[in-house]
Amino acid sequence: MPVRPLPDNPSIEWLRKQAKTLLRRPSADLIAEFHPRPPATLRLADAQLVVARMHGFASWPRLRQHLATVARYSRSPHLVEAGGDLAEEFLRLACLTYGADRPGRTREADLLLGGHPGLAAANVFTMAATGSADALAGLLATRPALARAQGGPFGWEPLLYLAYARLAAPGEAVAAARVLLAHGADPDAGFLWDGLTSPFTALTGAFGGGEGDQPAHPHGAALARLLLSAGADPNDSQTLYNRGLGGSFSDDVAHLELLLEFGLGAGPGGVWHRRLGPTLSAPRQLLREELATAALRGGPRRARLLLAHGAEVGGRGRHPAFGGRTPYELALLNGHTEVARLLAAAGASADLNEMDAFVAACLRADAAAVADLGPEVAARARAGLPGLVIRAAGLGKTEAVALLAGLGFDVDHRERSTPLHEAAWNDDVATVRALLDLGADPAITDTRFHATPLGWAEHGGRDRVAAVLRAAVEGRERPSPS
Structure with a gap:
């Protein structure tokens, strides 16, 4: 058991x-x-x-x-409310909270600092957030213990305010971090977001990402290298989630290359592994999770890099999103043919049942393979997997969407969202245009927010897709000539 x-x-x-x-x-x-x-x-x-x-x-x-x-x-920065102290309010607005990161929030911090420039040197926490290296050096020369003090609106150490700040003018952030570390700041400083046992570390803050697609620190790469050089544990599960399974996905490997350089996937893990024990994945398991992520979301560069660093080709990720599948199965079932080829070349194999074979053929837009499976399988799939067209749209598989529509799948099928919502959120103009050409309704709403695909695009700043959807909505509303 x-x-x-x-x-x-x-x-x-x-x-x-x-x-x-x-x-x-x-x-x-x-x-x-x-x-x-x-x-x-x-x-x-x-x-x-x-x-x-x-x-x-x-x-x-x-x-x-x-x-x-x-x-x-445990800390809950997203629940901290506005207060009357200017320095506290500046820090509250300046930093990512992973729960209250609405558009324009950090801009308010910029405006507050512009009106009250003295805030930059108000205390050790604002000095860190603003990258005020000289002021920090002066303060810590006489009071070095402040480098590890906890305070400010979130009860964080100064290094966390530095790593999670997203100011338009970040100052000398790397130099400021170097000052803090030289005076005893912990390179593994972090907190448990609302009790979640995957620590949000200074490294996590530097890299950004996540379910809200939070931006990296303006000096994120240099800051991360400094932290790792100072001893931060590269087996950082929240960083990996934020830049992989969580939020939008790209096949960028810069963060993985840096973490692998410093030992990702090796050893027993650092201080957070000692603190949290079996609730954190072991370093080798983190590599399995990353290879499964590359297979699920379509990252051939990531897959190639991870395999080269010893990731197990048949290792299974534990996250529920993987459904207990091997990386090869995930690649096949999500139409990621290049990742599948890489895994097969590394020795992976799979024995798909009939329905899985249908899904795999559809998502790689292999009409001949779909036809070979026969109309009865397609009929069972329409009845049992009507959301497959949503999945195809979310994956950016434009040709698969067209194939599924031709097989009778409803392009307006709605679960949490519709195919058009998913493509809109991904700023996927090609798939949005294909769906509209196939008759998708641009005025349809999702079930949670009751928002249209255009609403999703506008909320997420997906400007290219928003323009296409706006034109489609206006075209529907424009009266036809009599």
């Missing part, structure tokens, strides 16, 4: 209830699997041990220690 990961920000009360439930209704399978010496009569201590080991911890005290660690490092 596999270990069950803890939920985000778990409570001791929830775990105690699990133990008491097991005590009242013992499960012979659970006890046999997770108790090293199953007792004849279960006691509370035994039930607690089973619960701890079921979640990957050696003992109940180790599990409690983990919860204390989570509480110690």
Whole structure:
């Protein structure tokens, strides 16, 4: 029976209830699997041990220690509200929060600093955020302990304000970071976002990315190299997620090359692995996750780089997005033919069932292979996988969208979103035009925000697609000549 990961920000009360439930209704399978010496009569201590080991911890005290660690490092910057202190408000607006990063937020910090230039040197945290290297050097020369102080609106160390700040004029950020590190700042400084056990480190802040497509630090590459040179752990799970599985995807490999240069995928992991134990993936598992990401999202450069650095061709990623599939299966099932070829050349193989073979053929736009499978398979796919056309649009597979439409798939099929929403969010002009030509409705709304594809494009700053959709909407609304 596999270990069950803890939920985000778990409570001791929830775990105690699990133990008491097991005590009242013992499960012979659970006890046999997770108790090293199953007792004849279960006691509370035994039930607690089973619960701890079921979640990957050696003992109940180790599990409690983990919860204390989570509480110690948990921060919720996205929930901090505006206040009256100018320096605090400046920092609140200047930094990414991964939850309240609305467009124009950091611009407000720029305006506040422009009106109150003295904020740059108000305290060690504003000095760090503004890259005020000389001011930091002067302050820390007499008060070096401030390099590791926690404060400001988010309870962060100065290095975090520096790494997460996104000011139009970032100052001498790298020099300022060098000053902080020289006076004892921790290159692995970080926090647990709302209790999430994947630390948001200074390295994470430098690289940016994520579900909101947050920008990298203006000096991100140099800042990241400095942090790694100072000892930051390259096995940074949140950085990898933010620049890979989370948010928009590109096949850029610069961040991976840098992390691999400093030891990504090797060793036992750094301080955060010691703090968080089994809740963090081991370094070798991080390489598996990255290769699975390259296969799922279509990154041949990433796949080639990872294979060259020893990533296991058949290793499976644990994230639910991978569905337990191997990288080769993911590449085939998402129409990423170049990645599939790379994996096959490295020894990968797959035995797809009939429906998987249909999906793979459609997403690589192989009409002949689809025809060979027969109309009955296509009919079953239309009934069982109507969202395949949404997936094809989200992947930017324009030819696959046209093939699916020709097979009778509804180009206005709606789940959370529609094919047109997905293509709009990706600023994919070719797929948007193809969908419109196939009869997709530009006025259709999604189920969560009740917004049109144009609304999605405008919200995300997808200007090219917005122009195409705006013209389509105006064309529909314009009365036809009598």
